[in-house]
Amino acid sequence: MEEFSNRINLRSAGCAKCHDPKYERGYKVRLCKDCRRELSRYPLKREVIWGALGVSVILLLALFRLPAYFRAGVDYMKGVQLAKEHKYVSSEKIFTATLQKFPGHTSSLVHLITAAYFNDDLTRTDSLFSVLRATTTTLDDEELMDELSLVTDNSRYYDIQDDSIRNQWDILKQDTTAYRKVLEDYLLKAPYDLAAAVDLAYLYLDLKNYKGTDSLCRKAIHDAPLFRPAYFELLSSLKDQKKYEEGLTLSNELLAQNTESLSALLSLATFQLKLKKDKEALATARQAFKLWPDTPDVLAILSLACHFNHQQEESARMLAKLKNMTSADNTQLADLQNFITDKTPYRD
Amino acid sequence: MIPGVYMALITFPGVVVHEFAHQLFCRLCGVAIFDVKYFQMADPVGYVEHEPAKKPAHQLLISVGPFIVNNILALALAFPAAIPVFMFNDGSLFDYLLLYLGLSIAMHAFPSTGDAKVMWNTIWHGEDTPLWLKIITVPITGLIYAGAIGSMFWLDLAYGMGVAFGLPILIVKFFSQLM
Missing domain, CATH: 1.25.40 (Serine Threonine Protein Phosphatase 5, Tetratricopeptide repeat)
Known part of the structure; x- marks a missing residue:
């Protein structure tokens, strides 16, 4: 007679557990409804329950940390993608934030050095190099080494x-x-x-x-x-x-190195305005304004671009914002007012 | 080469979760359980002895239960640790504990050949099994056997590493492109 430890008799004429003749039909093992229900709820061993509780606590702690790490991971990957697209202003912000969370992350530091270089911030590039030298003895990643040597090779020319x-x-x-x-x-x-x-x-x-x-x-x-x-x-x-066409080409070359370069965007907008490519100039100026909404040069070029696109209201608003800035250059302000009021011709 | 039973000892949390998953699906499907061994130093290292399921679909669920439970649990445990460890080289002891648990549990996600045999006999040879269920049972059984053969070449370890270490990074990369 086949028997299990929990007194299951598979050859019983009734329920294999309680021998009740009213067993459920259609199953290979004869069991009454109550016994089947009871057996399907086979008790968990105490060690397993304690283990499960332990894993649950660990899981809760892990899940509690997940959103912050997930955000950091997604942001870092975005930063890498932005750097690949040569959007160094946006990527610099992301890598700065990543390094605040993970100060020892060498990849972020190297990417940040590259971003600072292409944002023409040589002081920051140098100080980040010092941090890298102080924290990292060797770089194993070939891609990072290549990225770093690109900056070091060009920094020496300064x-x-x-x-x-x-x-x-x-x-x-x-x-x-x-x-x-x-x-x-x-x-x-x-x-x-x-x-x-x-x-x-x-x-x-x-x-x-x-x-x-x-x-x-x-x-x-x-x-x-x-x-x-x-x-x-x-x-x-x-x-x-007044070689504006050449200037436009060169600005685009510079912009290809860093599509968010302030100097390149300002130059490009200037040459576009000089060449009467007003719509393109406005788009360029707006792109610069999105990245540097509080930079006097950006406000000035946007004001000018709006003026040439007959958007006088926005032009005046930018001019007013510029006037309220303490860092605004008075000569630049006067020139801008003269251009907008057509007292001085901006274009040849 | 480490014998399977010692490998199972090192990764015993995965074996326990595997058997627990079978037990859980038996309970959900109302299938009577006669005996459960969560872990032992013998072959098989764990088992759940239960009556044949009345509905073939229930047998499929009971057999592939560990695949569902182990993978979800392994990913949930390893995800928060994989990001600091593999993306930012900034893992703590707690992170390594999470990765160990995640790897052990994911390694035992594949149903055993014993599970596959029961599933095949119940579903393929079952008289009232619908055709669609028979059709999906074929690749599932094939995968389970392929996994069993692959485990001789550490495929279970590679799979566990993929789920616990690689998948979180892939998910982060995917979301970085979406967001």
Whole structure:
């Protein structure tokens, strides 16, 4: 006779447990309704109940932490995606927040260094490099190493390599003629020094030596396409020379490196307005305003773009906002008012 | 090579949850249980002895119960730990405990070949089994046997790691694109 520990007799004529002749039909094992119900509720062992309680507590604690971690994870992945799309202003905000939550996260730190570099914030780039050096001895991830070396390779162009010039820089910059001579002589010996080239281009621009500025900047851009100051000098030169089409192309090149670059967006909007591409200029100015709603230069260009698009109300609102800003430049404000009131022509 | 029984000992929470899942679905389907062993150092490492289910669909649920319960529980436990550990290299001891539990439980999500045999006999050879149920039983049984063969090559461990370590990161990536 087959029997289980809980007194189940499978050969019983009635219910296999209580032998009641009224067993439920249609089942292979004869059991009455009550016995089947009781057996289906087979008791859990005490150890299993304690284990389940323990796991439940752990699960509750884990689930309590989940929303914060989930948010952080999603934000970080978004930041990575934004960096891939060269939206460095947005990605910089995300990586800053991630590092506040996870200060030892090397990937966020490297991504933040890249974002700061492309946002032209060299002070922050340097300070983040110091943090990286202090916290990380080696980087194992090849992709991160490549990303970091891209910034380090280009950051070295920002300082003149000759110590004697660098040490005298404060004195030299007060005498531009002497400084120009020093730089010209130095660049004959060290044509690879792009910081010196851009410094000289700046001096040439002051002297309206556009040819000199352009050739120095173009060489710098050719030698190091991600060395951004050369673009800014060249853009200023092109604007002064009224080479707006070239300026527009160069602004777009700069914007391709960082689609949220403030300087690039301002330049692009300026050239678009100069070329009477008013609708595009308004879109560009609005894009800049979305990212920097409290920056005087952005308010000024948006006010101007609205004016040329016959949106006088918004133009006036931006102008009023600009007037209320303590950091607003009075000359810029006066110029803007003159452009808007057509006292001074903005376009040629 | 570690014998299966020692591997089961290391990952015993998964075995207990696996048997508990069978028991839970027996209760939900009103199927009588005669004996339960949550864990033992023998083959099989755990079992639930129950009467044959009256409805073939109930047998399917009882057989695949661990797949549902173990996967959900493993993911819920491992998810909050996988993000700090694998995304931010910032895991605490508690996180590693969660990952251990998640991995152990996910490793035992696959029904055993014994479960597959009972399911096959009840459903495929059942007289009043609807055709659709017979059809879906074929790939399920096939998967269970494939999993059993794969476990000889640590497929259960790889599957557990996928659910506990990989899936949370994939879910985060998916939501980062949606949100």
